Amino acid sequence: MNINGIHRRNKSTKGQQAASVHEGARFPRLTADLDQTLEQIDMELGHSPDLKIRQVKIGSKQPIQAAAIHLNGLVNTETVNEFVIGSLLGITDDMLQNISATEDLKDYIFNRALELGEAQLLQDWKEVMLAILSGNTVIVIEGFDTAILCETEGGEARSVTEPTTQLVVRGPKDSFVESVATNISLIRRRIKSSKLRLEHLKIGKVTHTHVALMYIKDNADEKLVEEVRKRLSQINVDAILESGYIEELIQDKTFTPFPTINNSERPDVAATNLLEGRVVIIIDGTPFVLILPAVFTLFFQSPSDYAQRFDITILMRLVRYISFIVLILGPSVYIALTTYHYEMIPTTLLINLLAQRENVPFPAFVEALLMEGAFEIIREAGVRMPRAVGQTVSVVGALILGQAVVEAGIITPVMVIVVALTGIASFAVPAYNMAISGRIIRFLFLVLAGMFGFYGITLGLIVLVAHMNSLRSFGVPYLSPIVPLSSHGQKDAILRLPLWALNTKQASTKHGGISEGKKISTGHEQNLSPEIFKKTEGPDQAKKGMQDAE
Structure with missing residues (x-):
C-alpha cells in the first residue's frame, strides 16, 4: 500500500x-x-x-x-x-x-x-x-x-454462586448469572457434544438485548426449533429486561393460570432438558433461562429426584402432588363441609366445630377470604422485607396475628389450621410459578364452594381438567403423558422408575410423532406423549404477525 x-x-x-x-x-x-x-x-x-x-x-x-x-x-x-x-x-x-x-x-x-x-x-x-x-x-x-x-466485553459481573430459589439437598450447587456468555459456558461444561447448537439474536428496538437459543441437533425436533425462531423473530417491543418478557410474548395461550413455559436458574436442569429434546432460551441480564415445551408433570420434578434413590423420589413426588391438591382444594372443602354438607362430618367433630363457631360473626366463606387474604399479605411482605427482619414478620404474622384473631372471636381455630396447612403445601411445589397458579385457582374454588358446596367444587374440577387438556406448549399436549396416555412417559411422570429402566427413551418434542426407542444419555424419562402433535396455536402476537403477513 x-x-x-x-x-x-x-x-x-x-x-x-x-x-x-x-x-x-x-x-x-x-x-x-x-x-x-x-x-x-x-x-x-x-x-x-x-x-x-x-x-x-x-x-x-x-x-x-x-x-x-x-x-x-x-x-x-x-x-x-x-x-x-x-x-x-x-x-x-x-x-x-x-x-x-x-x-x-x-x-x-x-x-x-x-x-x-x-x-x-x-x-x-x-x-x-x-x-x-x-x-x-x-x-x-x-x-x-x-x-x-x-471483542472486549467485560466489566463488573456477578460470579457463579449457589441457587437462591431452586435449592436441593443433593446435587450441583452452581447457578446461572446475568451474563449470557457465562451461562452458555455452564451448559457446555455439562454437554460436551458437537451436536449442541447455539444461535444468537438481538431483541428489543431500544435495549437490543442479547438472546441465545440452544438445542441439541437430532434430539430437538426441527419444527419445534423453527417455531421458536419464528416466535422470537416476531417480537416487536422496545425493551427486553427479563426472561418473563419473552415468556409472555411467545407462550401459546395468554389467558390461563398455568405456566406453559418453564424457567430455571440451574445449569443442570437446563442441560437435562436439552438432552430430552427441549429448547433453552438464555437472556442477557437475568439468571433465569426459559425451557420449552413444558408439560404439567415437569413442574413437579426436582433436580434432586435424580440424585436420590428412586423409592425416595417416588415418595417425594407423591407428597408434591398431594400438596398441590391440598393447595387448591383445602379451604374450599372445609367451606363446603361446614356450610352445606354437615352430614359428612363425624358427630363429635361437628359438635366441636359448631361450638367454635358460636361466637364467630362471619360465615366460613368470609372467614376463609379474610385469612387467605391476610396470609397473602404476610407472604408478600416477607418477600419485600430485608432478611434481618423477614423472620420477625413471619413470627408476628403466624403466631401473634393468628392467636389474636382467634381470641377476638373473628376466626375459628380450625380455619387457622386449614389456612396454615394450605400455605405450607404451596411451598412443597418445586416450581414457584406453578405454586402461584395453585394460589390463584384456590380463590376460584373458594367462591364455588361458598356458592354451591361440593357441587361447585365438582363443576370447577371438570372445567379445570378440560382447560388443562386444551392447553398446548409449542404443540405438545399440556397433560402429556397422562392425556394422551403414554406407557413410556409414565416411567418418569408421577413416579420414577430406577435409572436402569430409563436407559431407552423417546425423543420428547417431536412434532411429527415421537420416535420409539431412541437413546438419550440422561437419567430422565420423557414426559411427553407419542401422539402426533397438533398444529400449535401460537401466541397472540404471532397470530397477528401471521395475519399481517397474509
Whole structure:
C-alpha cells in the first residue's frame, strides 16, 4: 500500500462540521473522515462522559490517525490497553512499508497486527453503534470508511454462586448469572457434544438485548426449533429486561393460570432438558433461562429426584402432588363441609366445630377470604422485607396475628389450621410459578364452594381438567403423558422408575410423532406423549404477525 496515497479530506469550519455530523447520523454507512466519525459518535451518545476515545498515531515518518472507541465499564480494560491500543502502537514504519499492494492499512491491522481472538469489519453505522453499546471496542482509521470491531466485553459481573430459589439437598450447587456468555459456558461444561447448537439474536428496538437459543441437533425436533425462531423473530417491543418478557410474548395461550413455559436458574436442569429434546432460551441480564415445551408433570420434578434413590423420589413426588391438591382444594372443602354438607362430618367433630363457631360473626366463606387474604399479605411482605427482619414478620404474622384473631372471636381455630396447612403445601411445589397458579385457582374454588358446596367444587374440577387438556406448549399436549396416555412417559411422570429402566427413551418434542426407542444419555424419562402433535396455536402476537403477513 502506498502510504502517501492516503487521501485526507479538508477540514471544514466548526459550524459546517457540526451540521454535517448531524446530517451524517441519517447515513447508513461510515465516512472516511476520522474527525467527522468521532464527532458523530459523540453526538449520537449525547456526549456521554463514559465514552472513551483514545486517538493514536500509527507510524512516525508519516503518521496515520486512528482511534479506539469504547464505553467505560462495559469493556475489559486490560484487554483494550494491551491487545487493542497496544497492537496499534506496535505498528512501526518498517511494517507499514512492507504492506503489500493487495492490502491496505485496515486489512493489515485486521489480519496481522491485531492480537485478539475475535474481530470483525463493519461498515454499517448501526452495527458500529451497537458494537460500542454492547461492550466492544471499535477502531476507526483516517481515510477508511470501514471500522474494526474488537471483542472486549467485560466489566463488573456477578460470579457463579449457589441457587437462591431452586435449592436441593443433593446435587450441583452452581447457578446461572446475568451474563449470557457465562451461562452458555455452564451448559457446555455439562454437554460436551458437537451436536449442541447455539444461535444468537438481538431483541428489543431500544435495549437490543442479547438472546441465545440452544438445542441439541437430532434430539430437538426441527419444527419445534423453527417455531421458536419464528416466535422470537416476531417480537416487536422496545425493551427486553427479563426472561418473563419473552415468556409472555411467545407462550401459546395468554389467558390461563398455568405456566406453559418453564424457567430455571440451574445449569443442570437446563442441560437435562436439552438432552430430552427441549429448547433453552438464555437472556442477557437475568439468571433465569426459559425451557420449552413444558408439560404439567415437569413442574413437579426436582433436580434432586435424580440424585436420590428412586423409592425416595417416588415418595417425594407423591407428597408434591398431594400438596398441590391440598393447595387448591383445602379451604374450599372445609367451606363446603361446614356450610352445606354437615352430614359428612363425624358427630363429635361437628359438635366441636359448631361450638367454635358460636361466637364467630362471619360465615366460613368470609372467614376463609379474610385469612387467605391476610396470609397473602404476610407472604408478600416477607418477600419485600430485608432478611434481618423477614423472620420477625413471619413470627408476628403466624403466631401473634393468628392467636389474636382467634381470641377476638373473628376466626375459628380450625380455619387457622386449614389456612396454615394450605400455605405450607404451596411451598412443597418445586416450581414457584406453578405454586402461584395453585394460589390463584384456590380463590376460584373458594367462591364455588361458598356458592354451591361440593357441587361447585365438582363443576370447577371438570372445567379445570378440560382447560388443562386444551392447553398446548409449542404443540405438545399440556397433560402429556397422562392425556394422551403414554406407557413410556409414565416411567418418569408421577413416579420414577430406577435409572436402569430409563436407559431407552423417546425423543420428547417431536412434532411429527415421537420416535420409539431412541437413546438419550440422561437419567430422565420423557414426559411427553407419542401422539402426533397438533398444529400449535401460537401466541397472540404471532397470530397477528401471521395475519399481517397474509
